[in-house]
Amino acid sequence: MSAGDRFNRQLRRYYSWYTGSFIAFVLLLAIGEFLGMSQAAIGHVFLFATIAIYAGIGVMSRTSDVTEYYVAGRRVPALFNGMATAADWMSAATFIGLAGMLYFSGFEGLAFVTGWTGGFVLVALLLAPYLRKFGQYTIPDFLGERYQGNFARVVGLFAAVLASFVYLVAQIYGVGLVTSRFVSVEFEIGLFIGLAGILVCSFMGGMRAVTWTQVAQYVILIIAYLVPVVILSYKVTGVPVPPAVYGSVLSQIGERESELLTDPAEIGVRHQYRQRAEEYAHKIEQLPVSLEAERAALIERLNALRLNNAPAREIALLERTLRDLPRTVEEARARWEKERQHALERARPPPRHAEAHPGNSPEASAVARNNFIALVFVLMVGTAALPHILMRYYTTPSVVEARNSAFWSLFFIMLLYITAPAYAVFAKWEVYSNLVGSSLTELPAWVASWGKVGLVKIEDLNGDGVLQLAELSIDTDVIMLATPEIAGLPYVVAGLVAAGGLAAALSTADGLLLTISNALSHDFYYKVINPKASTHRRLMISKSQLLVVAVVAAWVASLRPDHILFMVGMAFSIAAAAFFPALVLGIFWKRANRPGAIAGMLAGLGVTLYYLASTHAFFGGSMDNAWFGINPIAAGAFGVPLGFATIVAVSLCTRPPPREIQDLVDFVRYPQLPAGGDPR
Template sequence: MLSSLTRLQRYYLYYTGVFALFVLLLALLERNGMPPRWVGYAFLVFTVTMYATIGVFSRTTDVSEYYVAGRRIPAFFNGMATGADWMSAASFMGLAGTLYLQGFQGLAYVIGWTGGFVLVALLLAPYLRRFGQYTIPDFLCARYGGNTIRLIAVFAAILASFVYVVAQIYGVGVITSRFVSLQFEVGVFVGLAGILVCSFLGGMRAVTWTQVAQYLILIVAYITPVAILSYNVTGVPVPQMVYGQVLEQVTKLEHQLFDAPSELEVRELYRERADLYAQKIMQLPHSLTQERERLSIQINELKSSDVQMREIVALERQRRELPQDPEQARERWEKEMFLAVDRSKPPIHHAEPFPGSSVEERDAQRINFLALIFCLTIGTAALPHVLMRYYTTPTVAQARQSVFWSLLFITILYVTAPAYAVFAKFEVLSNLAGIPIAKLPGWVAAWTKVGLVSIEDINGDGILQFAELALNPDVIVLATPEIAGMPYVVSGLVAAGALAAALSTADGLLLTITSALSHDVYYRVFRPQSSTQFRLVIAKSLLLVVAVFAATVAAQKPGTILSMVAWAFSIAGSAFFPALVLGIFWVRATRAGAIAGMLVGLLLTLYYILRLEFGGYSWLGFDGGRLDPWFHLQSTSAGVFGIAAGFATNIAVSLLTRPSPQAAAFLERIRRPGNQVEGP
């Protein structure tokens, strides 16, 4: 049987076997007393060492190998590498968590992401491969002409990729801080080292073969715990087939639990807290002074009484942590008020499509659901780091085939994510809600230290109500083995898979950013006469700089993984999709139209995200307060406005300007079957 496999297939089969033996060895060592922390270290060191070894053996000084892997990647392996490149920390960690929290509405991510690959196969991949070259800005420059559009495309590619890569490095920090007990900020830079060893020496060639290895680990790690959980709950180790039965049990538990008197009491207390914060905000600055005086009086009373010192220390810490001025108080108390409002709302029933207390609220959820699908579908078809993968196949036919393989490998994870969410919620509702807080399992305290789990006994009864438990969506997949009481080696395996997902995507994104800077800006615009060796030196130097900067931003915890990724999709879709699609299928599309469409779409999307999420542009001296959502759309769907505006502007300006005489000849070349234009 082995003799019928290709050399590459045999290598990766041996690699998978070695990894399986390593996991079994760790399981035996854990059973014989190996501490959990050492299990985490073993997974981290072993997997990163394997990736580094592949990266070292794939080192190259050839420009074509560095940027497009020599255009020699077979469709099957390119599909697997694309799957790893695509299945980022957002897919691995955030998708199941979002489905856990949002239920039906979280399916927008599954539908949008998979649908995008259909657009890639039909509209973009074959034409990009016939074109050849190295980057998306290369294509836009060749189609429309001039360096202006190249520079705009470079800016958009860097911005979308940077937001995306920050989310991946943030995910690495979460993983390392929990499973190897590193401080979050330290874990971010440890993960950064793992990213660089995969991509620094060999560029796209090293990244591709490393991503194939990472896909094998991440898919095994993703499926294993939910398969074990499925077997324990239903007796069938195929969760994709039986999670519907468990969903029925989850629905029954939700109806029993969510309307219980204790749950209603807790939600009412959170509503009262929200009202209290609202009053404080309305009475600023007087309320801030009152709060400081109240704490001072309490501290003085306690000091004169016979109480334990820790109570006095706790109140003194509260007084020290009070906002320094009314503006800071408003910002902090608004955040606390919104959190209390969210926790006062009735929980979402997992199987209910668009829950809400009014028709307007349900309509808003429906609009957001459809808008998010639209943005993710278009964004998938416009992400530069995904589109670059179709430059690496030997032929146009294999570019099409690799899209099929990509979708197949990605679907394996996406049909498992809904099952993950259902089984995780079943475990939480069955075994966590309603138990004494003093008897909570150890994983709750461990994840609380990381900051992704929050427990608050707001009604003081010593029992954990469901509304008193706050789980960050990024924790669901990583914590599921611990929630279900599995051996810690399974948790380590999941962490290794999540790390592989984050590293694989981060590698591709960093390579996209550095390729845009070194190839499209330095070589194409400023130094066309530079040698190939010096171009690679520039690319590798920029890789280090961008990676360190991205890790620094990620260490600030700017948002949840899935929200940052959704912003990146909106940015990419609004900047690239109209220019690419019209450039391929409409000969009348002009350079002026493409430039105007890209700028309008990109700037409108950025305006909406910044105003809605961050309230303004204080760094530019302008702060107009938070924007009221347009048509009730959240910032994750900002691309709806940018994509529509980009198409409309591109078409309108193109009709008013003269098309390039070279456009028809260019389109004839990339549309002609069997024709392909190789890069330099």
């Protein structure tokens, strides 16, 4: 038996024991809950026990060897690299946000499942084996060698840091979301609790520690994802196989949707929201007069209350309303426009879950279809270009193992993806059948608990004391985390889901942090600034950068910039436009040269960032500036084709790369040849 086989066998034994121990741990907590263990205690045990496991693996995997730190010694077997890649891939957006996106978007949300799954096919066919044969440490490394020098390396470095940082902020935001809900701490404190777990995993052992931690995290997150939906499937249908039976529940949802669309109370509430939107539009149109009139009216009412000795609580409420009133015309316009859009959203009938490309007209349906196709495209090529995913294929022992690990990655991801649509359907059935139409005095406890963190909002707009669907606002990220509570499952299942969400966020955050710090230390400091730096100094620079990036990302996440799924989509667009054309043409077209690659990366990245800034409200843009009605999350749909076209055009107009670079392409593309063999 070879050393590699012995290592593989040893890993299987260790992780089999680990999986069995974790299942026993969950069962013990379930017994504890039955015997009276408090929910707070269960939440704390889940959080700190799992972080302790990851920290322990990180400490045991510490290393000062450069190859171990950057690429885990290039000895990770395909099966375990597939698990680690799946954990690295299945971020907080996938674990927490995907079910919610499918809940709200129905058929349209399948763009995420299709795009992300298809992306790994591109990885296996176009990139993973060739990058492994190239055999360096990072993606900017490949760009620097293939396109001759540090200019292409630095452009790639900038794009890698930008895409990874946006993605990282989303993961740390997810950590804060989970910890604030299940450990009852402030959101900002939860961020830094999770940050400590991230740093312990990656600081001392680099890719080696991150790899073995991610394998452990995959075990937890897949168990946490499957257990609630299997129980819920059995509760609703009597069959514990969610992907096989959720179709029957989907047909019942269709019937319930028909009832809600014709319910007079629902129609009345939507009409009131439409009127509210018109009122906000009128106020915006009348600025600045409307702002001054509203402020004067509030002051007059406040003075009247004080003269009449009104209750202190009523006076305090009006004082807070006056204090929160916009102070400038620009602030009023931005806030009222946001409120107008929210009212318009509540005024629209929700799309039918199983309806493809919904729209009120053929033109609207065509726009929905174009957005679906654009998003699938961006997610596919973005997946195939994410630096923290591609880095994982440098860790395998050989090219064959790299290709095999892409298969295992897809298999382990599939286990979650074929279950996500069932989550959305079962959660929607519970909400539509057991929540909508209930008295506001008899709402389940989960509504109040998630309302405290601002992710569930209820407004009795028509004052009838009954909850209409239009009066219920649920954040996308709640559906997955709240499903155990929605279904009335034991709290230990909710704690398990929280542990899974934390594992998903931490595993991806580890990989992203390492990608950023390695790019800054290896590609910028070592390759550009100080090529003579010692191994010790390189590792110290990497660890110091890791700390700085982690703290900055946590600070940005504490500002709650946007919901998780959009931030992740933005990272995919950036990675797709910046890297995919340069990587694919660099591997498959020998004529691609340095000026072409640099121009293509800058053009693709530039148009993507411009489109994001001009169309998304967070950056001050508006969908009025959209091209063909494409949403900003799919901005890379414009950057990728432009990148390909620019690389081809500029490369054909300039000198071809030298012979040694063309030989490098042959070496990367073809199996090892005898001396003098012709790869063509």
